[in-house]
Amino acid sequence: MVYAGRGDSGAQHLLLRLLLLAAWEAGSGQIHYSVPEEAKHGTFVGRIAQDLGLELAELVPRLFRVASKGRADLLEVNLQNGILFVNARIDREELCGRSAECSIHLEVIVDRPLQVFHVEVEVKDINDNPPVFPSTQKNLFIAESRPPDSRFPLEGASDADIGPNAMLTYRMSPNEYFSLDVPINEEKVKPLGLVLRKPLDREEAPELFLVLMATDGGKPELTGTVQLLITVLDANDNAPTFDRTLYTVKLAENVSNGTLVIKLNASDLDEGLNGDIIYSFSNDAYPEIKSKFHIDPTTGEILVIGHIDFEENKAYKIRVEAFDKGFLPLAGHCTVLVNVVDANDNAPELTVTSLSLPISEDAQPSSVVALISVSDRDSGTNGQVTCSLTPHVPFKLVSTFKNYYSLVLDSALDRESVSAYALVVTARDGGSPPLSASASVSVEVADVNDNAPAFAQPEYTVFVKENNAPGCHIFTVSARDADAQENALVSYSLVERRLGERAVSSYVSVHAESGKVYALQPLDHEELELLQFQVSARDAGFPPLGSNVTLQVFVLDENDNAPALLPPRAGGVGGALSELVPRSVGAGHVVAKVRAVDADSGYNAWLSYELQPAAGGARSPFRVGLYTGEVSTTRALDEADAPRQRLLVLVKDHGEPALTATATVLLSLVESGQALKASSRASAGVAGAEAALVDVNVYLIVAICAVSSLLVLTLLLYTALRCSAVPTEGACGPGKPTLVCSSAVGSWSYSQQRRQRVCSGEGPPKTDLMAFSPSQPQGPSSAELLQFW
Template sequence: MHLLVYANKPQEHYTLSSILYLLFSITYVNVVDINDNVPHFPENLQYLNIAESTVPGGKFGFIGASDLDVGKNDVSSYKLSQNDYFSLEVHKGRDSVSAELVLQKALDRETQPTVNLTVTAVDSGNPPKSGTLQIIINVLDNNDNAPVFSSALYKTQIHENLPMGKTIIFLNATDADDGLNAETEYSFRSKGQDHVLNVFQIDSKTGAISIKEAVINDPLKLYRLEINIKDINDNAPVFSEKLQSLDVPENTLPGVKFGLIEASDLDVGKNGVNTYKLSNNDYFTLDIHKGEDNGGNPPKSGTSLIIISVMDTNDNHPVFSKSLYKIKIPENLSSGSTVITLNATDTDEGSNSEIEYSLRKKGQDHILDLFEINSKTGVISVKGKSVITLTLTAIDGGTPAKSGSMTIIVNVLDVNDNPPVFSQRLYKARVYENVKIGTPIITLNATDLDEGQNGKVIYSFSEVGQGKQTNSFVIDEKTGTVTNKRNIDYEESNAFELRVQASDGASSPLTSHAKLLIEVLDVNDNAPEISLTSLLNTVKEDASVETAIALVSIFDKDGGKNGMVTCKISNNVPFKLESNYKNSYSLVVDGPLDRETAPQYNISITATDEGSPPLSSTSVITVHVSDVNDNKPQFSESVINIYVKENSPVGAVIKKVTAADADIDQNSQVSYSFLQSSSDSVPFSTLLNINSETGDIISLHSFNYEELKTFQFKVQATDSGVPPSHAKLLVWVHCDSHPSGLKIGGICTTFVRIFYRNFKFECMPCCAERNYAFIVSQLVWAALLLRLRGSKLGNSCWKYCQGFTFKHTGFGDPYVQDCWRI
């Protein structure tokens, strides 16, 4: 630092040189800095926007800190708060320090939309000082999530005859992405759904499914809709396991193949898994099996770590630490004393490296009588005998010496120092269910090296951790044979895991354990069970084909083929079973129904399993057919004639008409009425009335032959169905002025029918005081009268009948059919 020092000493007289000296005297002073300032960031808070698709390794700068101090008291380093995603890379120059954030782990906006970091700037002062900067990282969304429906299966019921545009259900799919990436568009899968697309439509924005056609005439028909959401390649392939271990024997020949865990991709089509790649190595290559060549754009990838463990094969011999062992032992070494412990090693692994020691028998009988070796530890010890025979010799001191001898037998008593040993640590057995109680299942075997009671083996089930497993079995304590003590049911339990133990007969017994697994084999002892759920109490006789009537569920307690079931209708009815999914069916209409022919059906449904022999069960569901108004009322005749006497009293029932309807209930209730017509020449409603319920036709007026001889009207029969059906009847009313008729030969001839060749003639009502000619063809009647002339009946008919009607009939000569009085 350069300082100018000014002298202000008062003087009365100054020379030029003194003035210059005083005014411009300069001295140099070094000011030493102390650490009295903290590092300072221009801002306390900084925001960074980073896309979640950023690859780890990306670097991001932030505003740096400054320090008013200098030298080592200036900013010397930066530190970053603990977090899961970023590290700090510090760059130190000659006169400055800077830093960058480095992304270490892929970001996921859906898991953590923001990351809060604290950067600390530190100087090297004594003591050091620091300043902090808060960094908030906003993770920008990438379209890496597929839309997900709130339910994998939506179900709804709709009524028939719904109007076009009626909404029946709202679908809901959500996307974990944000903004435009989260906007979802709904559509139907077009392939194979033409029948659905004709009936329903879906709103691409709201997911609302509505009626496309004005009317649906298929009540309770089941529709299955498949909804598509268009896929983009926004998901990387994922392995179900990040780490896979393979065990490969070391003697495996080149060319042998090993299967790997497959990767899956939430995307579909070409965006699914396309190929695999293997990292560089000296031992393995990748054999890829490809179908159609696919590939997303841009492609995404996933990785899995494979650790290959080279499995050992028994290709190495055990090796002793020495080829020759030399030892010395005292002659009085007691039985069981250790002589030497041998040690051998095997460079193989696992069971291949387990070593079992033994003494070679050939040519070493004398050695085997003295020593024994522990097969596991390699310890050689002095052998103890159960019976030792000794010879004791007494020798005198004479010359020559004489001797005498005796035999000593030493019995070595057994000590319970060996537990029973099972021949296997794990026993497995199979037994069919429903075998007879007491059936032998398996015989266990354990041995004990001890003798007497110490070597006697007693078998039993272990009580520890068994629960109710042993309730089904019993073990013979002497033979080790396991039998069942109650019925074994596969459907109740298909396997048993038992712990068995073998104890010796000592007062303080030694025990060993083994495990017994019993697998129960299924037999076909359960018939299928049928469950029926009615959807309709009755079905209308005009129900369309495929109308659902009931749901049928089948269940078989057996397993395997014994539990595989087929279902069918065993009688001939207009219904069928449609499979929904495994062992679930819909009973639907398969043909026309007619209540008038068959008002109800007893449908026999039979379920049969695939066991040997197969078992089956049958269930009967009764379907009642309800009536629809498909039959009109029927009159027995289409035309009737009513003959009313002149001056008959008012209110008399002149005729009762009746119509029958094959329907039932209100569809068969018939009402009667007159059918008015503009062409009616006579206002008959003023002359007659009809009872709408009984069909009685009642006169409202006394008839006068001179005023009204004949007239016609129509009666209509209407049922009460919706819509109603009708039938019509033509009625002719004739006025009769002769109350008693005309007697001819004792026969009333008021009405006569005469047939001639292909013509039929009906004589209208006769009137004795009137003599009208017949209004018929003169040619025909000329022939008729020739045949009838001279007969009493013919003359009367000519005189009294006022007219004939002309109708076609068969061929033949004219004859009088009948003659009667009305």
């Protein structure tokens, strides 16, 4: 227990702090101070910050504050030095009435983190209230016939103080007729009274003036006085008497008006009017008695006429007088003590303070969310309150001190599952039937960045036609973040990587807010068939979280490349294919081959060959294979055929629209001998080139001529065999569809490099590079296709 008051010395302060420390370590959890009532403004009460273990520098940043139920302005804390001092006049009697214990309960609250301390400041009573009589003068009518030792009750004084300050002693001014009878227990036995010591003589002293003084036990003493005016009456020898001087009655609170409290009965030994009795309350009865009760003057019944409230007054002391109707009426006196029995008529009251809201979803269990105080004006079991919380919530109530609770977190929170809780705190008393009250607390869960943006799928496949416009939108990525506000604000960016010698950012870009993916430049299927990259999604939380998604962009081919003619393998003039054709060849003889490739793919690279009609409409003795490009005779040549044949071959792909190229084939019709000579000359030229490396001599020339003759003979034999070997189905007959390589027929070709890779088996061929050659009249045989190239 820590007490503080005016005039404390330094040694006393040290002793008080030691006592406080011992009490705190003992686990009381509460600090006690004391202060006298009526202390001046600024009176020191205690070093509250130091006693609570708080640093002075943290009082303001942590929002140090003091809350008090009721009068919150009586005490205040100086935030500069942490001293609790008197801020306003403290009147103990106004604060606690006649209660033996009087204290001010303070809640000391600091935030960041939230802590609550309970402080009791006991208000010490000082002798600041003098004894007070119900009135300043009391009139007594006493018959001269009253015998000695007759007792006449008096209403004593009351003192608003307590303890020794309210212990009253009485004395009366000196006189020869009366003495003062002071009971040991005036509350329960009998009231203060005058005792007649000497018979009165109206003729000698018809009136007596006495002064009754009450002195309390305080220091300094305070006194109160009342003047007693005694009028001596004549006649009427017997006063009414009650069978008891004290009646004790129990009365339930909240009884209805008209309820009978007690029926009093007084008797008078006289007869006639001198024996008829009239009941009444004492003249100096307090107004509160007269507002709550009524006594029937004839029957002596005391009835309830006002609201009886246990919380307002627990007991009533009623002084009753019974007068007879004699000419000189005499009176009898008794006291009725009415004890009010408490009823459960007050529901508990809840107060929710110091809400630490919203609460972060990563808050640790046992974090304080709010402070709750409950009270019940009833007493005993009716005033015992228990609190409960809405079930199945991650919170609980923890009792901290008497009727004070803390609402604390009981388990982990997840804002994405539940973003707010509507809690109901119910307080129920122990009465029968019990009364209850509820208070709602809305707890909002604050978001933390604990969820990364998530894409609907880890990979997307996108198809884009080549030759797109620069900056065109090709796809939109979208990621969802389960968090809220800035934690759910997603931005997108490109994950940089290199594609060969170029960065992926030179091909595409991503809009940071919308997630739209744009192609920065026209894409070329022939350069890049597949563009694979990643897009990153990051939220704006701290620290930011993110995830990636993969985009596979397939560049679709368009027919943007015309067929390209390959240079002739043998002689040619100005890029035209030039061949010598013997007139002796028969129908179906291949005299030349037009070769072309297309950089596109698929149908866009599937080539076909057409022979353009000759000028003048003359029918040409030659034709070209639709898919092979081979120029062959349609019939045997004769002398009517022009010796110079100029053929225009149209090479066309299958794109939409189709692109074309034109090849010129120059054919010279010669006799067989001339053809052999040309072949000889070619061979001689080769031999001459070889002979240039050595000395020319006759033997070598002879050898060369012999070899040339042998070569001519071989060619003639080969030509004869080829012309005689006519297929059974004919050159125009349909053949079986054959699975061919695209390069064999000049179709589905990408480039020479691709053609070599696919046809040479250097890797698994693409499925769209294989085709069945259709059966056409001009189609070459399987053997020809396989031996070509």
